[in-house]
Amino acid sequence: MKLLVLDGNSILNRAFYGIKLLTTKEGQFTNAIYGFLTMLEKLKSESAPDAVAIAFDLKAPTFRHLAYAGYKAQRKGMPEELAQQLQPLKDLLTHLGYRLVECEGFEADDILGTFARVCRENGDECVIATGDRDSLQLVGGGVTVRLASTKMGQPQATVYDAEKIREEYGVEPQQLIEIKALQGDTSDNIPGVAGIGPKGAGELIRRFHDVAYLYDHLDALDIKEGVRQKLAASKENALLSRYLGAIRTDAPIDTTLSDYVPRAADPEAARLMARLELFTLMEKLNLHADAAMPAEGQAPPAGALALTEASGATPDAVSRAAETCLAPVYADGSIQALYFTAPGALFHTVDETLIRTLLSDGSIRKTVHDVKPLYAAMLRQGAEPAGIALDTMLAAYLLNPSSNGYAPDRLAQEYAVQGPSLQEAGDQPQEARQAREAALLPALAERLSAEIEAKGQTKLLEAIELPLARVLAKMEAEGFAVNSGEIEKFGLALDQKARELEQQIHREAGYEFNINSPKQLGDALFVKLGLPHGKKTKTGYSTNADVLEGLRFEHPVVDMVLNYRTLTKLKSTYCDGLLKVVGPDGRIHSSFNQTETRTGRISSTEPNLQNIPVRTELGRELRRFFVAREGWVLVDADYSQIELRVLAHVANDRNMIEAFRENDDIHRRTAAQVFHVPEEMVTPLMRSRAKAVNFGIVYGIGAFSLSKDIHVTRKEAEQYIQDYLAHFSGVAAYMEHVVAQAKKDGYAETIFGRRRYLPELTSSNFNTRSFGERVARNMPIQGAAADIIKIAMIRVENRLEKEGLRARLILQVHDELIVEAPKEEAAHVAALLTEEMQNAVSLSVPMVAEASMGETWYDAKG
Known part of the structure; x- marks a missing residue:
């Protein structure tokens, strides 16, 4: 018989920290439950057990606590987000048909050890699933350990048998107890021998086998005198540590393996999983709460349709x-x-x-x-x-x-x-x-x-x-008409430029290599050319965009690599990608999704037209290939600084409202306030930095991120933010109020009643909580902007139809609308489009939209 026994607390911990926080709409955290069940299913699939036991710790002290008051004394309790998932998980496992095992006075480790002993004695197979290496001491005689972890939110496990332990540690599995007795364990507050670490402990046990032998022959051992003195001084701690670190195999539990064969899930399992909103897992486990269908030949129940x-x-x-x-x-x-x-x-x-x-x-x-x-x-x-x-x-x-x-x-x-x-x-x-x-x-x-x-x-x-x-x-x-022939020509030109850059990069490096391989590129940049690099990992040096951006001025080849990546992405993602989705009518028919984003923004797929690059001149060239049909033009209008105008309204900031009402250049005015100069003395660089502050504030930017964005010190960035908030005091007050309100309500809300629930605000983790606060500040602004553009779309379409125009709305990209219109309707449509966008909502500041037209998207954007 094969038994799979799980270290419940350890697996739950791994799941919690390995998967981002998930919650139900009521705010019940579920990421640890989801991760635990996902790991359990993977473990079952890989090990095909006949029986499953799940061991959990109890809160009561164990024999180890009684032997040593300091045992695990430094450990903090579970974070609240994890603690509230423990009982629902136990309930769910029980309803899914699994048997849980707890034993007063003993830890889950000792339950694992007891099952391991029983399986070994009976000739059965035992697979231990844990995230704790302490259990490796139990390996051997039909017992293996699957050391669980999560990577990128996905569960994985490393299998340890006796051979792998010998290979990795150079000792037999049971000798790991001896190593721990010497090196101690800071996580469990096991003292060990002062001054002897993992390397020294491993070497001593490989030579002398166990702690008992060391102390029985201490004076005669062929070791350095300093090591001998350390061992002698810490004999009591070493023996205590061995006692604390050894997993017991005699916990008083039911060891009849047939009692642990999982039962079929009961109906409450589906109901509980539904309440926890674990619907994907329900599908995997084939659990459904559908209305019951009557059996064949059976009369339908009362009330059946x-x-x-x-x-x-x-x-x-x-x-x-x-x-x-x-x-x-x-x-x-x-x-x-x-x-x-x-x-x-x-x-x-x-x-x-x-x-x-x-x-x-x-x-x-x-x-x-x-x-x-x-x-x-x-x-x-x-x-x-x-x-x-x-x-x-x-x-x-x-x-x-x-x-x-x-x-x-x-x-x-x-x-x-x-x-x-x-x-x-x-x-x-x-x-x-x-x-x-x-x-x-x-x-x-x-x-x-x-x-x-x-x-x-x-x-x-x-x-x-x-x-x-x-x-x-x-x-x-x-749909949106495209010039396929020109896209194809552009793609070929990009391909040619990329090949030329590839040759230049190889010349600079002195040899040929695959630029698209992070490992080979890392070797070329950081080994061959000797550029500064971060820490090397198993897969090599990082060559992501942030790393390369920081090295632009270190060597000309870095700029070449970044340009090469831009060219190849434009070619593969956009040129090749767009050509694949052109319809028989010569138009691209993107799908617009209303239920994809948490802020209410519309998303676009197959293809994602909202992601057409606009930040580089080369990327903007793609817009030349989006065209109006013969005899028509594209009328393009976008909102001017919509999110800042929404911010001025929701924050009721007097200075910002005044600036917009007077049609001031908001970025120039901000620069004058932040840099303490008259507006006429504001330089382009000052205005650019003020613009970054304006939009950064909307997204809850901090000094660290702002300093990177505008290339100033963190101290300077902090001062810019402080000066900004001092001038726009209404914004400062809004930022505090909106976070406090979101913490009280559990959600952030737009002026139109759109909500985003924010369980992150109650997290005990600083980074998670800070993320929630940033979202609480931003969502009412970004969400309201999304609502306003939606209202504008509805008004524009209704007006075009009402006036019997042939023009039609064909695209929305963030704060921009594009209408395709016959040339004779174009001027009227431009005025109509601007009017409906500006009147979509009434705020304390005017909404401003600017329209232009052209035969291509590029021309229509001016």
Whole structure:
């Protein structure tokens, strides 16, 4: 029989520190639970055990504490973020069918040791999973240790058998106790022998085998006199340390291995995992809290919905209904079938006329999960859905913007909603899923609507997010025309320049090597050319952008390498990448995502048009290949300093408001205040630094980061920030107030009611807490800016349609909107675009948008 036994506290600790903080929307921390269960699944997969035991420490003192009052005395208690995860993890493991083992007076290590002894004596196999090297002393005779760790948030383990211990330490596994007795252990406060470290302890044990032999023959040992004196002076500590460091193998626990064969998970496991929002793990463990489907041949339970085929005309029940829930079945972007509900009934139809009639009837309020594909499908047919009252995906996003998924079944588990069971649900997997979704939506919609109302986010949902979905669907359908031939030529030119640079780099280094290999590049720069470098790791010297930026003036080759990287990235990511996604119509149809970011910003994928480089002239060249169709132009408008204007408003800062109302150059005015000079004496460098301070303040920048950004000392940067906050005292007060309010509420909020929950604010870890404070300062500003651009998009699209213009909104990039317009409409569209953007919101400072036009994106940006 094979037993897998886990050191529960050790694995939990590794999981907690190896994975960034995760929380539920209520603020319950879950990263350690998630990491523990992920490690457990990986360990089971790798070792295929017959039985699993999970050992935990108890709070009560053990025999070691009784023997030595200083044992682990210096250890701090668990951080609160970890402590609050311990009991939920234990409960969950129990409901998942595992047996936990605790033993008063003994540590988890001793439980591991006892299982190891029993397996060795019975000829069974024992796999110990721990993050603590102390357990390596137990290896041998069928016992192995998997030393657990996490790397980049992923669990991994190193397997130790007797041979690996001999190879790494040069001793037998049990002799590790002897080494620890001499060297001590600062983490456990085990004293050891004063003056003898790991190297000396290892050498003594390799030569003389154990502590007992050392002291029995101390006077005759062939060792340095100084070592002999150290051993003699610390004999008591050495013997005590051996006693404390030796893992016991006689803990009074149940050692019948068959009692540890895992049971099937009980229903409470799924419910508890849902409350902890561990939905990805639920899927991996095949745990679901879906409405139960009746067994084949069994009558449906009371309250089960019978699926009715609706054909020919809308059923009376639907025509009389005030509202319904929809679950379309899509194929190739078209609606192939529709599941829809009426009170107490669930219908299915493939009748195109019925589908269109139902979707177009504005008198019926409709709920749908993810409305954008529905808009897209109907727009292709020259129609639009009417009466859309709720999108449960968008509602769920507003309620929990940090979630990594908004599938209906996941939301049902998260919000403890159970829909009616179904008598039948279609033959195809997709149709069965859509049927269950439709049956679930009424209860889910009711719950989410109540939550949205309670949090004051109804207007945010109904006036911004829902109408925006329609605008985004239209933008995706329109796409953006590109000149593929010119992109290809540009790519070839970039490739040629990169090859020329590659040859120059090789000449400078004196030999050929792979510039794209960090190890080979590191060897060329730091070994061959002898440039200053950081600490060498197992994989070589770091050659990341920050390192190379700091070496720009050390050698010409560094600048060449940075330029080479820019060229190759432009070629592969943008030229090659863009050509792959050009549609048959010669246009790129990016996908715009409403539920991706935590601040409310729209993201763009396949391709990410919001990431088209703008900071370098070469990167900006890419915009030349985004073009208007023949006879049309691109009208481009962006907000002027939108985030600073939002900051002036939310902080109610008198000086900043005055500057914007008087249409001053805010950066010049800031420079005059920070550098204590009249505005007419502000130099371009002063203005540039003031601009960095202005925008840095918005993002909660500190003196260290600012000093790097503007190339001044940390002391100078600190002074700039202090002078800035002294002048803009309203901003200073806002920064303090908004963090205090977020700590009290548990979230930061925009002026439109958009929230971001910040469990980091309660962290005991300084860096984590500081991150939360930076986000608390920034999110109300960045989130409000995102909301304002969304409102502007809706207003612009509505106005274009209302006036019967052919022009269409085709792209949004951060604070910039692009409309493609016939040349004869261009001047009017530019004025319309500016007007709607500037009037999107009324703040205490004017919103300013500037429009320009051209036949390419490059030209339209001026």
